[in-house]
Amino acid sequence: MLPASTLLAWAVNIGGFGLLPGSLANLIALRMANDRRIWWRFHFYSLPMLAWAALVGIWIIATDAVREAR
Numbered sequence: 001m002l003p004a005s006t007l008l009a010w011a012v013n014i015g016g017f018g019l020l021p022g023s024l025a026n027l028i029a030l031r032m033a034n035d036r037r038i039w040w041r042f043h044f045y046s047l048p049m050l051a052w053a054a055l056v057g058i059w060i061i062a063t064d065a066v067r068e069a070r
Contacts, residue, residue, distance in 0.1 A: 005033070005041050 030038060 005035075005038055006045070 030042060
């Protein structure tokens with residue numbers, strides 16, 4: 001079973017893709033945690049997710065552009 005902080009970070013990350021203002025759920029969950037260190041834990045999980053999403057988005061756009069060029 002995942003620790004509550006890990007589960008919380010992954011759950012709120014889906015809504016905002018790693019950006020704190022990206023989702024109201026991020027702000028609510030981090031305030032409910034009442035732990036200043038959770039900000040670091042949150043970004044430990046959210047920034048890799050944001051990078052992954054950006055790379056997938058770039059790949060989708062690039063492959064679509066190549067298909068249209070043919």
